[in-house]
Structure formats: C-alpha cells, structure tokens
Amino acid sequence: MGTVEAHGLRKAFGDVQALDGVDLDVPDGSFFVVLGPSGAGKTTTLRAIAGLEKLDGGSVHLDGRDATDDTPAARDLAMVFQSYALYPRQTAYDNIASPLRARKASASDIAAAVEQVATLLHIERLLKRRPAQMSGGEMQRVALARALVRRPRAFLMDEPLTNLDLKLRVEMRTELTRIHRALGGTFLYVTNDQVEALSMADHVAVLKDGRVQQVGTPADVYERPANQWVAGFVGSPRISLLACRAEGDRLVGAQGWSLPRPRWTTAEDGRPLLLGLRAEDVSVERRGDVALAGEVYALEPLGDRTVVDVKVGSELVKVKARPHVTGTPGDRVSVTVDLDRAHIFDAGTGLALSTAGR
C-alpha cells in the first residue's frame, strides 16, 4: 500500500513562486516520474511531500490520510537525494543501516536487510567503505540502498542519476526499472531528463513554473502533448512548430504553404494555429502528396540517424532521416508530412486542439 496525493501545493521562496498549485496523484505501486526543466519546482515538490519543506498552502495525503503536518519521520517515506547525502563519517553499511537503526530494528534484522539490499544492488564489496572511498556511481548505489533497505510507503528520488556519467546513467535506468519490478512499491521520481521519464515511468507529470502541465503515460505525453510547451519539452530533436491558420479544408502556413486540413481539427477559420511536426513524422526520403517545399539548411549526422534541418520559408523543420542521407545546404527538398500524426495548437493559448479519436 502506498499512494501519494498532493493537492494544490504552494510554496514561495521570496519573490519566486516555486510551487503554484501542484496536484499529483501517485497510484500505489506505480513508477511516477515528475519531469520538468530545472527551476520548475520538481525538487521542491518532492521535498514538500517528504515533509522537508514547509508549505504555504495545499495538502499531502499518504495512503489517503492527511499527512500535511506530519514530521518527515512519521510519513514513512524514503528518499534518494541528488547529492546522495551519504553520511561522510559512516561506512556504507552504517549508511544503509541508518533507517533501520532509527526505527529500532534488531541487529540481526538489520544485518539481514542490509545484506539483502546489497545483493540486489551488487554492492556487497563496498559495505566497509566510507563515501570518500567510493566513486560517484558507487555512492549512488549506496544511497539507493539506504532508501531500498526499508519498505516505506513510497520511494522519493530526486534526480538520482543526474550526477552520473552517461554510460552509468543508461545502466542505472535499466537497473531501476528492474528494481521497481522486483520490489514493487511506489516510486516517485523527479528528473529533467525526458529519456529517463519516457523509458522508466508508467506515469509522467510534466511540471513547469510550479504548475503541472500534463499528467499521463509516457505515450500520452509524447504522442498527445496537452500544450505547445509540453510538445516542445518532450522529444528530441525538438518538435517543429509552424505558424498557420485553417481556411476551409486547408491549413495555410504563414510561410505560404498549404496542406489539407486534418479531419480532427476543430478550429474555426482564421484562428492563428501552430502545426507541430515531430522529426520522425516527416520525411525527406519518402514521396507523398502531402508535403512542404523547402531547402536543406543543415545536416546533423548522429550515427544511427541524421537530422536534416529543412528551411520552409523562414521556419525550420527538423526531419529524421537515414544515417547516410545526402544533401547539401541549399538543395531544394520536399518534406512529406504524416498529417495523422501532426499536432495542432492554438497559437494564443498554446493548448492542443481536440485530438479526440486519434
């Protein structure tokens, strides 16, 4: 059992409104990722749920019970800090044992639990070392072990992989998914890395400026972004947004192009819109009737693929292509568009227009 609900969390630091009414509903046993750029209020949200931050408003419910005024200890949560926050004077064993000692477990229970979690995380050989004698990756695992040694209501993780190098980060992503599957339990995980969010989460909440922009599965967030900002933040290369408006059964671009209007767009004629095209939903290699005319602006070979920047009028469209695609800047190209996968946003509010039925 371990649900976490946050309602209308508000917190200001001086003039900065870090949390501006954050609502989260973390179901039992889920791997829930809060995704957002730095400064979005992710860490503050997590610290508020942990009871480390005094809130200006809002409430935190754990397992359905109001825990807003509970001490961190009483909330029965475990947390992995971005800085790891391992006690420097203590060995890895003592660090991992700390939550159990604080809760007055017996020495034999502690030894058994530490051994078990050390095996799970492959850190048996580190147990006698102090943090100063460990690498970043090793400290990270010990910090994780200190959280996982207990069965708390939920595990809170504050960008635990951010300080690792790329290779370790990729490794630990898989590892964390494995651990979540092995242990069960509720994971509330905060990150600014969309790859982490999309690859590990079963639920994603996208946070910006202390407000939740969208909550859904990774597929929801990627394929049905609720607004222009989420569409731009999630996905790499970044989604291309082209100014346009609806005119009858056509979408007419500000740059002079014209495409058939998708059936599902509900906008009235003339309203300023943005056409969002993900790099994989457009092509310079396929031929099709629905296409934009442009010229090659730049090629970014990325090994497994090449991203072609195509200039359509004065706007850029990023196009994912095969690794060995050829072209030189200035070449005329036709960008085939898969309109069924396109996104249309209101240019004024940034909100996605009805995407029902997709």
Place this chain on the structure above:
Amino acid sequence: MAITIDEAVPGPATDDAPPARRRGGRGRMVVEVLLLTALAVAMLFPVLWMLETSIKENRDVYAVPAKFFGFDLTLDHYKDVFVARGGGRSDLSGSFLNSVVVAGASTVLATVLGVPAAWAYSRFTLKAKKDQLFFILSTRFMPPVVVVIPIFLMYRTLGLIDTKLGLVLIYAAFNVPFTIWMMKGFVDEVPAEYEDAAMLDGYTRLQAFWRVTLPLLVPGIAATAVFALIFSWNEFVFAVFLTSSQEVRTAPPAIAGLIGGTTVDWGLVAASAVVFAVPVLVFAYLVRKHLVAGVTLGAVRR
C-alpha cells in the same frame, strides 16, 4: 599575552622551489630580509627577555649592565609561582586555578549556547535573520571597558560582584556572539541534506543534528572554543573591576598586582607570565590547523 596567527601557523615549507626573483633583484631581497629580521627581533625580544628573566638568579635580574648570557640558572621563580614562601600553596597558584575555572566554565557555557544557536541561524529561515546576526555581532563593536561601570552597578545589585560566577557570565556573554558567528560558518559548510536524509531515516530534527551534523562540527567547535578560552583566559579589564578578593581573582590581575609595590620581584613576574602564556600556546598548537580554517573561513575550501 595574545597569540598571533603567525605563531599558531606552521611556517611555509622550506624545501619548495625558490620563488621567482621579483623586480629589484638581490639588493631588494637583502633589504627585505633586514627589515623582517628587525621586525622579528622587535617582536620577539620581549618574549625572550621574559623567558630569560624567569630563569635568572635575582642578582642577575638586577645586574647593570643587563646580562644576556652567562647568568646563573635557577628555577626558584617558578617554584615561587606555585609555592608560598612559608610552604603551602601560593596566592598566585590560587589565581591560576581561578583562571582555569572561570575560563573553562565560560567557554563551556558559550559553546553550549552558541553552537545550537549557530546551527539554527544556519539552517532555518528566520524573520530578519541578517539583522539579528548583525545585532549579535554589534555587541562586539564597542570596547568592553565602555560597559564596565554599568555592569559593575548591575552586578552590585545582583550580588555578583567579586564572584567567579559573575566573571563566568560576563565572559560567556562576550563569547556567545563570537561563537555564533564562527560556528555559523562551520555549520554552513555541512550540507543540510545530511540532516534531511537523517530525518527521512526516521530521526527527529534534533536527533539528526546530534547524530549527523554535530560530529562533523567537532573540529570547528574545538577551534571556536580555543578562541573563546583564550579570550577568557587573557581578559583583564573586567577581572580587575569586578573582583577584588584573593579567593576570586584570576591570574591577569594577580600578575599585574605583583608590580607596583616598593620592590618588584621581576623574576616572579616573568615566571608567572610564562606559566600564564604556556596553556594558550599549547591549545593554539593543538588546534592550529582549525584556527587557520576558522580565521580564513570562506577563503579556504576544506
């Protein structure tokens, strides 16, 4: 006598590569060395003379011209510091004991009050925190002698005149602001996340402070306490004004009291001054690394 940082800090390693010659070349270096030597002699001569006087026979102490070398050695002056002429403990040894009690108790009191206060100022958001800290510091702006008279009057009303408790309280009052300021620097350097982690482990905030932060502060506390101890140990003005009886008197006024009779026993004065200076030197030596860390805090990444 006060200890300077130069005395507390081990000199620079001499086996380093010689520094690049500065402009001016050898001639300038000679001038520098001469000036520094003159300064060292001027600074250290009184100390050397004190040491010499304390181990000279009385006739050599008063010899004209003064004897730098070739005097007769004696430890009688040191014996006189501790042992009274007719046997038993000397008055001076009682004063040293008072100094130990007063300096020790006031340091403990200032540390016990100041360290948690420093932790609170470092960790919590308080209303007008900067103003509060400035106010605390401002109590150190004025010279202590300014408040001697009001404190004398208050102490007379409270019955604290001529008591060790009175001295302990006034020294602690002077040391608490210093302790708060210096310790706040040390607490700032301990990441607050250690305490956050401990609280999530299941400890209370105070337990987290006690179990996680406090052990990491021990070097800082030692350095701060030594500073407070040296202040209390050396303090003269309040000791002179607020105490009078032999039973309460601390060493600084007692030593000063040796001078001023019809004859002055300079050997005894010098020996007691040495005895007075030794504890300070020993403590400063023991915590020399942390003293520098405390003084240069913020400039040095530890």
